[in-house]
Amino acid sequence: MTEQFEQYRRLKQLFTRQEKILLAVSGGIDSVVMLDIFVNLKYNIAVAHCNFQLRGKESDGDEKFVESLCRKKGLRFFKNRFQTAEYACEKGISIQMAARELRYKWLNEIRKEESFDFVATGHNLNDSIETILINLTRGTGINGLTGISERSAYIIRPLLFASRKMITEYAEANMLEYREDSSNIQTKYTRNKIRHRVIPFLEQINPSVLDAIAETSDYLRSTYIIYEQAIKEKKTEITEYSDDSALINISSLKKLDPLETWIYEIFKEWNFGKRQLNDIIHLIDAGTGKQLFSASHVLTRDRDRIIISSSETREGNVTTINSAAEWRNIALIEKFEIIPRKNLKISDDPSYAYLDADLIQYPLTLRRWKDGDFFYPLGMKGRKKISDLLIDMKISLPDKDKVFVLEMNNKIIWVLGFRIDDRFKVTESTVEVMQILKRND
Numbered sequence: 256m257t258e259q260f261e262q263y264r265r266l267k268q269l270f271t272r273q274e275k276i277l278l279a280v281s282g283g284i285d286s287v288v289m290l291d292i293f294v295n296l297k298y299n300i301a302v303a304h305c306n307f308q309l310r311g312k313e314s315d316g317d318e319k320f321v322e323s324l325c326r327k328k329g330l331r332f333f334k335n336r337f338q339t340a341e342y343a344c345e346k347g348i349s350i351q352m353a354a355r356e357l358r359y360k361w362l363n364e365i366r367k368e369e370s371f372d373f374v375a376t377g378h379n380l381n382d383s384i385e386t387i388l389i390n391l392t393r394g395t396g397i398n399g400l401t402g403i404s405e406r407s408a409y410i411i412r413p414l415l416f417a418s419r420k421m422i423t424e425y426a427e428a429n430m431l432e433y434r435e436d437s438s439n440i441q442t443k444y445t446r447n448k449i450r451h452r453v454i455p456f457l458e459q460i461n462p463s464v465l466d467a468i469a470e471t472s473d474y475l476r477s478t479y480i481i482y483e484q485a486i487k488e489k490k491t492e493i494t495e496y497s498d499d500s501a502l503i504n505i506s507s508l509k510k511l512d513p514l515e516t517w518i519y520e521i522f523k524e525w526n527f528g529k530r531q532l533n534d535i536i537h538l539i540d541a542g543t544g545k546q547l548f549s550a551s552h553v554l555t556r557d558r559d560r561i562i563i564s565s566s567e568t569r570e571g572n573v574t575t576i577n578s579a580a581e582w583r584n585i586a587l588i589e590k591f592e593i594i595p596r597k598n599l600k601i602s603d604d605p606s607y608a609y610l611d612a613d614l615i616q617y618p619l620t621l622r623r624w625k626d627g628d629f630f631y632p633l634g635m636k637g638r639k640k641i642s643d644l645l646i647d648m649k650i651s652l653p654d655k656d657k658v659f660v661l662e663m664n665n666k667i668i669w670v671l672g673f674r675i676d677d678r679f680k681v682t683e684s685t686v687e688v689m690q691i692l693k694r695n696d
Contacts (some may be wrong), residue, residue: 256417256425260292263416267405274372275299276411277333279362280324282317282434285377287324288422289414290430293375294328301331303365303374305358307339307349310438317434333369335361351444359410366409378403378412381419381450384468388449401476402469418465487518494521500564500653501525505539508561525552544652554575557652566655576619582691585621587659587671590692596685606695608661608669610679612687620662630667631677635639641670649672661691 343353381403390399511517526549582591
């Protein structure tokens with residue numbers, strides 16, 4: 256099995272002999288066998304053990320066993336005790352999920368602090384098959400049928416080639432001692448039901464069922480790579496990107512078949528899930544202005560395209576300006592100055608604002624415009640809603656979201672890049688002019 260371990264390491268390019276590996280060892284048969292192989296091959300390793308304090312004295316016994324094993328082998332040993340049940344209650348998640356979160360967070364911290372290249376876990380072939388069957392019973396896509404990956408970021412799983420039978424035979428042949436987790440025989444957990452009931456039944460139908468499923472999983476993993484590449488190419492073809500949004504051509508999108516599958520794969524990047532598929536399809540056929548929200552983004556129907564932009568709240572884009580000195584810190588502003596009216600040279604560039612300085616009082620507020628905003632546009636009689644102004648000027652939906660206003664005492668002084676309020680304009684009686692230039696890059 257040691258030779259197979261090395262072959263698998265080289266085939267999957269998991270790690271090199273020069274790299275430092277932190278082994279996650281629970282004390283169970285899988286991780287103990289993994290530790291024994293690493294030691295025999297003389298790799299540069301250390302051991303980390305998580306005590307989740309879920310099985311009383313049994314959990315403490317696991318900890319003492321692993322610590323003793325490391326002492327005998329002269330290995331560095333890291334351990335941590337977690338308040339797993341309390342963490343699960345606090346986060347509102349299952350005990351299993353809590354243990355997983357706590358485990359990987361701590362292992363990564365040790366990895367970084369002690370300069371390890373990877374963390375190795377003892378997952379085996381049976382674990383991967385069980386994961387496939389769990390995903391299949393719950394409903395999944397292609398990726399859910401590819402099993403456990405041999406590598407995920409800094410996590411490596413060098414025993415994925417080995418079945419539980421192979422691992423047991425290795426432990427017996429090498430007379431290895433290990434700990435039995437009593438919870439592993441309890442069938443109240445889905446994984447244990449599949450391990451102790453479903454797989455033995457499938458092996459009655461096909462004694463080589465593990466190898467058959469593993470082979471299918473490898474085939475699907477390769478298929479998924481091709482599938483993902485096709486999705487990426489088509490997505491690039493029908494999508495245009497700007498600094499803060501993406502635009503998808505609706506006519507090109509509607510030509511895709513099967514449409515639901517394409518929509519799911521294209522829009523999942525922006526956190527739109529399967530439950531929103533019908534809503535997205537309805538959005539495609541809706542009128543301009545229709546919107547749909549995910550946890551992080553908003554889809555907006557705009558003429559012949561769908562605009563995807565961050566759903567960052569408008570309230571999060573508010574800047575208070577308390578004095579003239581603070582203008583230099585405003586990213587939206589290119590230039591600010593107070594000049595005598597006699598020196599004023601007015602540009603027809605709408606990026607400039609010319610205001611009567613004596614009429615302006617701090618603090619000022621710079622924010623995105625919102626529905627209901629109105630002002631008295633320069634050169635026009637009466638007040639006008641900013642939404643109407645933008646419609647009249649045929650400003651597109653994504654550009655509307657970029658419009659800011661300068662406000663004083665709940666009065667809008669300037670719609671940046673468009674027009675100032677008539678009440679603050681420069682007149683013959685103006686002594687000094689506040690000249691502001693909006694940055695357009």
